[in-house]
Amino acid sequence: MEKAVILVSGGMDSLVTAAIAAEKYEPAFLHLNYGQRTEKREFKAFNDIADHYRVTNRLVVNIDYLAEIGGSSLTDKDIEVSKADMNRKEIPTSYVPFRNANILSIAVSWAEVIDAKKIFIGAVEEDSSGYPDCREIFYDAFNKVIALGTKPETSIEIVTPIIHMKKYEIIKKGAQMNAPFSLSWSCYTNEDKACGECDSCALRLKGFQLAGLVDPIDYVYRPLYSK
Amino acid sequence: MEKAVILVSGGMDSLVTAAIAAEKYEPAFLHLNYGQRTEKREFKAFNDIADHYRVTNRLVVNIDYLAEIGGSSLTDKDIEVSKADMNRKEIPTSYVPFRNANILSIAVSWAEVIDAKKIFIGAVEEDSSGYPDCREIFYDAFNKVIALGTKPETSIEIVTPIIHMKKYEIIKKGAQMNAPFSLSWSCYTNEDKACGECDSCALRLKGFQLAGLVDPIDYVYRPLYSK
Numbered sequence: 001m002e003k004a005v006i007l008v009s010g011g012m013d014s015l016v017t018a019a020i021a022a023e024k025y026e027p028a029f030l031h032l033n034y035g036q037r038t039e040k041r042e043f044k045a046f047n048d049i050a051d052h053y054r055v056t057n058r059l060v061v062n063i064d065y066l067a068e069i070g071g072s073s074l075t076d077k078d079i080e081v082s083k084a085d086m087n088r089k090e091i092p093t094s095y096v097p098f099r100n101a102n103i104l105s106i107a108v109s110w111a112e113v114i115d116a117k118k119i120f121i122g123a124v125e126e127d128s129s130g131y132p133d134c135r136e137i138f139y140d141a142f143n144k145v146i147a148l149g150t151k152p153e154t155s156i157e158i159v160t161p162i163i164h165m166k167k168y169e170i171i172k173k174g175a176q177m178n179a180p181f182s183l184s185w186s187c188y189t190n191e192d193k194a195c196g197e198c199d200s201c202a203l204r205l206k207g208f209q210l211a212g213l214v215d216p217i218d219y220v221y222r223p224l225y226s227k
Numbered sequence: 228m229e230k231a232v233i234l235v236s237g238g239m240d241s242l243v244t245a246a247i248a249a250e251k252y253e254p255a256f257l258h259l260n261y262g263q264r265t266e267k268r269e270f271k272a273f274n275d276i277a278d279h280y281r282v283t284n285r286l287v288v289n290i291d292y293l294a295e296i297g298g299s300s301l302t303d304k305d306i307e308v309s310k311a312d313m314n315r316k317e318i319p320t321s322y323v324p325f326r327n328a329n330i331l332s333i334a335v336s337w338a339e340v341i342d343a344k345k346i347f348i349g350a351v352e353e354d355s356s357g358y359p360d361c362r363e364i365f366y367d368a369f370n371k372v373i374a375l376g377t378k379p380e381t382s383i384e385i386v387t388p389i390i391h392m393k394k395y396e397i398i399k400k401g402a403q404m405n406a407p408f409s410l411s412w413s414c415y416t417n418e419d420k421a422c423g424e425c426d427s428c429a430l431r432l433k434g435f436q437l438a439g440l441v442d443p444i445d446y447v448y449r450p451l452y453s454k
Contacts, residue, residue, distance in 0.1 A: 059296070065288040069337050097339035101332040101376050105325055110296050112324035133376040141375050145368045149328050149360040 001026040003057075003116035004159075005107050010045025012204055013122035013162060015184045016174040018053060020161045021120040028057035028116060032103050034096070035067025041191035048183040057114070061106055066096055100133035101142070104158065108146055111156045119158045126166050136163050167207030175213060182216040196221035228253040230284075230343035231386075232334050237272025239431055240349035240389060242411045243401040245276060247388045248347040250404075255284035255343060259330055261323070262294025268418035275410040284341070288333055293323055327360035328369070331385065335373055338383045346385045353393050363390050394434030402440060409443040423448035 004025035008014045009032070021027055031046040033039050043060070050058055100123070107119045123134045132138065139158050146156050162170050174181060186204045187194035194201050196219040206225040208215040231252035235241045236259070248254055258273040260266050270287070277285055327350070334346045350361045359365065366385050373383050389397050401408060413431045414421035421428050423446040433452040435442040 059292075061292040061295075063290075063292075065286075065290075065333065066336060068288075069286070069333075069340050096336075097378075098332055098336040098373075098376055101372060102329070102336060105328040105332045106292065106296075109293060109323075109325040109329060113296050132378060135375065138372065138375045141368070141372045145328060145365065145372055146325075148362065148365045148368050149325055151324075151359060 002118070003028055003111075003114060004118040004120055005030050005111045005114075005116045006120045007032075007103060007107060007122070008046050008049055009122075010042040010049065010184060011122070011186045011200070012174070012181060012184045012207075013124055013170060015049055015122075015179050015181065016170050016177070017120050017122035017162055018049060019174060019177040019179040021118075021159075022053050025118060025120075026057075027053060027055050028059070028110070028114060029055045030107055030110060031058070031060045032106070033060065033062045033064065034099070035064040037189065038185065038187060038191050041185050041187075045183055045185040049180070052180050052183060059110055063102060063106070066099060066102065069097070098133065100131075100138070104142055108150065108156055112150055112154055117155060117157070119156060121158060121160055123160050123163050124165065124167070124170065125163050134163075136160065139163070166210075167203050168210035171207050171211040171213060175211070185217070190220065193218045193220045195219070196223060229345070230255055230338075230341060231345040231347055232257050232338045232341075232343045233347045234259075234330060234334060234349070235273050235276055236349075237269040237276065237411060238349070238413045238427070239401070239408060239411045239434075240351055240397060242276055242349075242406050242408065243397050243404070244347050244349035244389055245280060246401060246404040246406040248345075248386075249280050252345060252347075253284075254280060254282050255286070255337070255341060256282045257334055257337060258285070258287045259333070260287065260289045260291065261326070262291040264416065265412065265414060265418050268412050268414075272410060272412040276407070279407050279410060286337055290329060290333070293326060293329065296324070325360065327358075327365070331369055335377065335383055339377055339381055344382060344384070346383060348385060348387055350387050350390050351392065351394070351397065352390050361390075363387065366390070393437075394430050395437035398434050398438040398440060402438070412444070417447070420445045420447045422446070423450060 002025055004021050005028050006018045006021050008018055008029045029050045111119055125135050139160050143158055150156060186200045188198040188200045189195040194217055205215060205222060209225055229252055231248050232255050233245045233248050235245055235256045256277045338346055352362050366387050370385055377383060413427045415425040415427045416422040421444055432442060432449060436452055
């Protein structure tokens, strides 16, 4: 089996991406800590998911320089986390400048050393809050950088299996594959019970609702969304 | 004056690049520690050069996960540093997998937050030992990733002012601009006196010789190169 590096934040999208990748590849799990507010809870989710899929090759990298650089409500406590607004046009305050390029670069360095051929990332273009680095054209451009910036004999490609899915489709797909949603964590604000109000909670809860399923994790508040 | 982020390793190429950038931009200096053997000496060179150009905006980022990932003689003591071989075809053991993409991603994150419009890097395509991520096509591709992966209103571009120069031309250019070569450090092996034998020393010494100048730093051994 060929190896693949899977970026596992511990959220729902990375969980379903890991489930998809693990069907065809020997998974190596990569997790990033970058001083995000819910870092500890995400790290627990990462390890729980890795245990579930019996992944022995795990790498955890601390990139808290992103918190030092700042510019995001995810890492800077002086910037308020945006409340969910499904009709918002501008990029939310949780956007971490150029975060995914930082993360992918690490993944490529690791993939080149362990001889992995693919890098799986659970980016979602649709309702993913308008982050510029979650779009397919961004990953296409990054694949060109990989081809040019690694050894000629290296062949590494970023794979985004859920990029064009809607949240409810991701949830249905995960449910079909028995992905353990109870182990995943999405909330940007809390570490014990999910808040139910941040962008990430709102997208998750609305997705479960549209999929006709119940999210197994605990919430402080479970809003109902109009379809 | 617009701001520019300058990547300053402390080596000669970054010194001359900083000298060029400082003529037109307010420089912000970025230095990376990644567990390279000569990290302390390079850091001293960085600070000495920053003092020389009176740069107050400095950021030092630790990316020693690259040493943990391994794969290079620069960071892995079990891999021998290649002796200089000007006619070598393959990529030398000092190549750090995808290092420059890691470094540039950090630079872009910082540039986006401090509102810098340019990122200067002293990459040299010619005699730069065949690293794939030192070629202009790599930077062109990376500029596309930046345009796609940052906020729409952001305009950040990588600038490589010495990429097509030969080492002796870089040295002549630096000498014209009174760049303080005595403060810079290039050796991959030693931290007190430069070894004179590693790839980096060999390129530097040969460059000074071809420029008809004398390198002001101390060497254990100063080989003479045939032209």
